[in-house]
Amino acid sequence: MNKQSIVEFESVSKNFEGAHGVTAVRDATFEIREGQTVAIMGPSGSGKSTILNLAAGLDNPTSGSVYVQGRDLSELSDNQLTRLRRDKIGLIFQSFNLLNTLTALENVSLPLRLRGIAKTEAEERAKSLLDLVGLNDRSDHLPDEISGGERQRVAIARAMVAEPVLLLADEPTGNLDSEAGEKVLRILKDLNSEFGTTVILVTHDRSAAENCNRVFEIVDGIISEESNDRRAGASLTEAMATE
Numbered sequence: 001m002n003k004q005s006i007v008e009f010e011s012v013s014k015n016f017e018g019a020h021g022v023t024a025v026r027d028a029t030f031e032i033r034e035g036q037t038v039a040i041m042g043p044s045g046s047g048k049s050t051i052l053n054l055a056a057g058l059d060n061p062t063s064g065s066v067y068v069q070g071r072d073l074s075e076l077s078d079n080q081l082t083r084l085r086r087d088k089i090g091l092i093f094q095s096f097n098l099l100n101t102l103t104a105l106e107n108v109s110l111p112l113r114l115r116g117i118a119k120t121e122a123e124e125r126a127k128s129l130l131d132l133v134g135l136n137d138r139s140d141h142l143p144d145e146i147s148g149g150e151r152q153r154v155a156i157a158r159a160m161v162a163e164p165v166l167l168l169a170d171e172p173t174g175n176l177d178s179e180a181g182e183k184v185l186r187i188l189k190d191l192n193s194e195f196g197t198t199v200i201l202v203t204h205d206r207s208a209a210e211n212c213n214r215v216f217e218i219v220d221g222i223i224s225e226e227s228n229d230r231r232a233g234a235s236l237t238e239a240m241a242t243e
């Protein structure tokens, strides 16, 4: 079966104007299909977040085209773009971005409430998502009453509550200790296998990247995909180094 195209970049470049003009992404061309998990690795400032922002339609390319499920984002009206983002894309950031005055349950149900779903139904679905990330006993807690790892799991539940086809995670384990980070990565993987959600994960963690179907590397705005051979080589080198 031919899997649907979820994200496609066609000769995409992104320049930031200003006193120090920067080319954050240079001529990126790639396609990510339904159900794939993709890691993006690269040094700080290399263009990783810019790639995610372009894929989410939060930013426009300077040249080239970005397609989500085959639709050219530049051809959508503001309303269509807002709707596509709301219905198709879940976002997770390093810094959680939860609302501090809302409980875990309220944070997770908010995206549904914003699209007019009644409170009882929204909270029912939010509860099942909190269950899924292992936080059913934290529903009534405020963000500052739970740990960083738990906050990130609330953020994942919130990103997934509307059943997006695409989950974009920007260094989601960057602020977590390794145990909490592993839990978060495990959840992303489970969501991918359970719902077929396509996941794009920006990470500095080589072993997290090795768990993805594909690994992209970006250096100075130039993105390239690691071949499977090279990936096999990389894990072998790592295995030898730790022996």
Ligand SMILES: Nc1ncnc2c1ncn2[C@@H]1O[C@H](COP(=O)(O)OP(=O)(O)O)[C@@H](O)[C@H]1O
Residues within 6 Å of the ligand: 016, 017, 018, 022, 023, 024, 042, 043, 044, 045, 046, 047, 048, 049, 050, 051
């Ligand atoms: N809004 C912006 N205005 C100007 N320059 C920006 C902006 N966003 C990112 N950049 C620059 O683009 C480059 C890539 O940034 P970014 O995608 O955030 O990198 P990464 O996520 O890999 O750390 C960096 O040089 C950064 O300073």
Ligand SMILES: [Mg+2]
Residues within 6 Å of the ligand: 048, 049, 050, 170
């Ligand atoms: Mg970044």
